[in-house]
Amino acid sequence: MQKGQIGVTTENIFPVIKKFLYSDNEIFLRELVANAIDATQKLKTLASFGEFKGELGDMRVEVKVDKDAGTLTVTDHGIGMTADDVNKYINQIAFSGAEEFVNKYKDNANSIIGHFGLGFYSAFMVSKRVEIRTLSYKDGAEAVRWDCDGSPEYTMELCDKSTRGTEITLWIDDDNKEYLEQSRIDMLLKKYCRFLPVPVVSGKEQEWKDGKYEDTDRDKVINSTEPAWTRKPADLTDEDYRNFYHELYPGQEDPLFWIHLNVDYPFNLTGILYFPKIKSNLDIRKDRIQLYCNQVFVTDSVEGV
Structure with missing residues (x-):
């Protein structure tokens, strides 16, 4: 020993x-x-x-x-x-x-x-x-x-x-x-x-x-090993994007539209930016971005986005 x-x-x-x-x-x-x-x-x-x-x-x-x-x-x-x-x-x-x-x-x-x-x-x-x-x-x-x-x-x-x-x-x-x-x-x-x-x-x-x-x-x-943002847009249907949105935000209406991001300069970032339907000012939540590093959750409070 x-x-x-x-x-x-x-x-x-x-x-x-x-x-x-x-x-x-x-x-x-x-x-x-x-x-x-x-x-x-x-x-x-x-x-x-x-x-x-x-x-x-x-x-x-x-x-x-x-x-x-x-x-x-x-x-x-x-x-x-x-x-x-x-x-x-x-x-x-x-x-x-x-x-x-x-x-x-x-x-x-x-x-x-x-x-x-x-x-x-x-x-x-x-x-x-x-x-x-x-x-x-x-x-x-x-x-x-x-x-x-x-x-x-x-x-x-x-x-x-x-x-x-x-x-x-x-x-x-x-x-x-x-x-x-x-x-x-x-x-x-x-x-x-x-x-x-x-x-x-x-x-x-x-x-x-x-x-x-x-x-x-x-x-x-517990987990889904291939979230939508890690896949190629060509491999995803509109239904795939909507299902992933509802997985993140259960009970919400379908988003208006979304953008699949793939940035490699000045830093590497992939992701999906969803634009939700807003019925009133009360629905607005600023900076509602979920940030992951190598698929590990970091924060959902990202200011200034």
């Missing part, structure tokens, strides 16, 4: 992370799922280069709530990590593995989301303990378990994980029990992850039975 201190410049980094890393602690779920998507996309990229010759298999990301155990777990079947990777990307805060990967495969890695390296540590905003269990895609790799209780000290050792990828388990602290409610997790996944390029699964589909909703045995897929 390896023990050590995480490479930070101050022992007070965790209180800072817990209170100030992001303005809203719900962002932690977006960051963890985005990292899982990154790991999945990295493996697909390596496979396209012939650097991974195994079976990709089930590539979806799973988010599991265990209210009785007090845990929330995010699992991917992506690239995984070796002990050296954990030392490099987890034990040295703010060293971004995504940044390094993009630089190496920059012509074919546009789908890699993270670029700062702090996303994983947002888990400590809502947790009293975080565990990583991971197995790298590399031949002969040994599975690694990393555990930290929110202090700079961690433990790392070999473990018995047999499936490729990474499993991150959060023991939710007493101030954030809301994140042990499936309904709350579903809401956040719909908000931040509804258009991610890899299927995200959480909970079970429900059916109405005997006067109430009951879980079925079918996994619930």
Whole structure:
């Protein structure tokens, strides 16, 4: 077993992370799922280069709530990590593995989301303990378990994980029990992850039975992996555009018209700009633009547009 201190410049980094890393602690779920998507996309990229010759298999990301155990777990079947990777990307805060990967495969890695390296540590905003269990895609790799209780000290050792990828388990602290409610997790996944390029699964589909909703045995897929703005206008019908608008704004009338944007200078932007029907001044809502970065929701408050 390896023990050590995480490479930070101050022992007070965790209180800072817990209170100030992001303005809203719900962002932690977006960051963890985005990292899982990154790991999945990295493996697909390596496979396209012939650097991974195994079976990709089930590539979806799973988010599991265990209210009785007090845990929330995010699992991917992506690239995984070796002990050296954990030392490099987890034990040295703010060293971004995504940044390094993009630089190496920059012509074919546009789908890699993270670029700062702090996303994983947002888990400590809502947790009293975080565990990583991971197995790298590399031949002969040994599975690694990393555990930290929110202090700079961690433990790392070999473990018995047999499936490729990474499993991150959060023991939710007493101030954030809301994140042990499936309904709350579903809401956040719909908000931040509804258009991610890899299927995200959480909970079970429900059916109405005997006067109430009951879980079925079918996994619930949260997201649509190919939103309309990522497709070519030639491949979309007017009905496709209208359906996507109603998916974003249920209950609204059909828009008057729309513009499919594709800008590559001075920045890269694709999107669909809808012009809704306005019945009165009361209907006007300025700056009602949903902004996504690599299909991850960022904000719906974009001033000056």
